[in-house]
Amino acid sequence: MSLSELANPTRFLSLTTRILPWLAGLTAILLAIGLYQSVQAPDDYQQGATVKIMFIHVPNAWLSMFVWGVMSLASLGTLVWRHPLADVAAKAAAPIGAAFTFLALVTGSLWGRPMWGTYWEWDARLTSVLILFLMYLGLIALWRAVEDPSRAARAAAVLTLVGAINIPIIKFSVDWWNTLHQPASVMKMGGSSLDRAFLIPLLVMAVAFSLLFITLHLAAMRNEILRRRLRALQMLQASKPVALPQ
Amino acid sequence: MTLGPYASFIVTSYALVAAVVAILIAWIALDHRRVKARLHEMEASGVSRRSGRSATDLS
Numbered sequence: 001m002s003l004s005e006l007a008n009p010t011r012f013l014s015l016t017t018r019i020l021p022w023l024a025g026l027t028a029i030l031l032a033i034g035l036y037q038s039v040q041a042p043d044d045y046q047q048g049a050t051v052k053i054m055f056i057h058v059p060n061a062w063l064s065m066f067v068w069g070v071m072s073l074a075s076l077g078t079l080v081w082r083h084p085l086a087d088v089a090a091k092a093a094a095p096i097g098a099a100f101t102f103l104a105l106v107t108g109s110l111w112g113r114p115m116w117g118t119y120w121e122w123d124a125r126l127t128s129v130l131i132l133f134l135m136y137l138g139l140i141a142l143w144r145a146v147e148d149p150s151r152a153a154r155a156a157a158v159l160t161l162v163g164a165i166n167i168p169i170i171k172f173s174v175d176w177w178n179t180l181h182q183p184a185s186v187m188k189m190g191g192s193s194l195d196r197a198f199l200i201p202l203l204v205m206a207v208a209f210s211l212l213f214i215t216l217h218l219a220a221m222r223n224e225i226l227r228r229r230l231r232a233l234q235m236l237q238a239s240k241p242v243a244l245p246q
Numbered sequence: 247m248t249l250g251p252y253a254s255f256i257v258t259s260y261a262l263v264a265a266v267v268a269i270l271i272a273w274i275a276l277d278h279r280r281v282k283a284r285l286h287e288m289e290a291s292g293v294s295r296r297s298g299r300s301a302t303d304l305s
Contacts, residue, residue: 010299049250053259060263099270107259114252212267219274226281229295230288237293 007084009225016218023215030208037201044198053111055201058186059209061104064132065167067097067213071139072164075157085221087153088228090160091143092220096213098136105129108181116180124173125181128166135163149228 034055044051071093077086108126109119120126139156146152174183186192192199249256289300 043250048252049248049256050252052249052256056259056263095273096270099266103263103266106262110255110259110262114255216270216274219278223274223277223281226278226285230281230285233285233288233293233295237288237291240293 009085009088012085013222013225016222020215020218020222023211023218027208027211027215030204030211034201034205034208037204041201042197047115050111050114051198053107054198055205057104057107057111058202059206060100060107061129062206063209063213064097064101064104064129065170066210067093067100068132068136068160068164068167070217071097071160072167075160078153078157079161085225087149087157088221088224089217090153090156091149092224093217094136094139094143096216096220098133098140100209100213101129101133101136105133112180118180121180123179123181124177125170125179128170128173132163132166132170135159135166139163149231 038052038055041052041055043049071090074086074090074093077083078090105126108129112121113119139159142156142159143152146155171184173179174181185194186199186202194202294300
């Protein structure tokens with residue numbers, strides 16, 4: 001099945017109905033393996049057991065940016081190629097991205113308190129991620145405020161693409177500014193500086209959370225397609241002539 | 247396994263992630279059920295798609 005064939009919502013629904021149970025099962029298995037490895041991972045010589053927060057904080061932080069990337073691609077699909085599923089994909093991804101960003105902020109804060117001595121610091125990394133979270137909420141509010149899905153989609157697509165400027169700022173904030181947040185230790189030039197005992201559980205959890213996002217995103221897209229069918233039927237019903245009493 | 251003096255921070259982090267993921271899953275599942283039920287109601291009242299296919303047909 002090609003990408004253009006998937007542009008048909010009915011074909012997309014048929015495909016998601018078939019693959020969702022498999023994706024959900026694979027996600028659950030990988031999450032279980034990742035959690036087991038996270039529990040079994042040794043303590044860090046400096047951070048002690050608090051290093052275990054990394055196994056959930058980092059995947060959520062990566063996904064908070066990745067989901068905005070997916071929404072940016074979908075926004076291009078809306079504005080440039082007018083793909084019928086593009087704005088469905090963007091709209092369905094926003095609440096999931098907001099949840100991952102919220103978790104990245106809160107788990108980071110809970111990790112920061114014992115390590116830095118503070119829950120929050122207005123440094124470049126933390127502030128730019130907070131802005132990302134607020135942008136997710138703004139997009140969700142925009143989609144809810146505009147009734148016509150196609151008008152909302154265009155406005156949201158422009159806002160998403162403008163907001164994409166924040167993604168490299170988040171990524172490189174630890175290099176460009178003097179921040180309390182540590183610099184990149186997994187994805188960096190010259191390879192990861194993490195020991196394999198921490199790197200492997202972290203990568204397993206990252207793959208598991210990515211699969212979780214794909215599963216939830218496809219399910220949310222399916223809901224959005226059905227919601228648009230419902231809207232179309234409601235409009236059809238409203239346009240039917242009403243027999244007036246004689 | 248001992249979690250040391252900061253056990254509450256670690257346990258709270260994992261519990262919060264579990265709770266938010268569970269809420270996301272439940273929200274999407276309930277939304278699916280609600281939209282499908284409304285589509286069924288609409289079709290039962292005689293409104294159907296132009297194609298004639300059921301709006302809740304996912305196959």
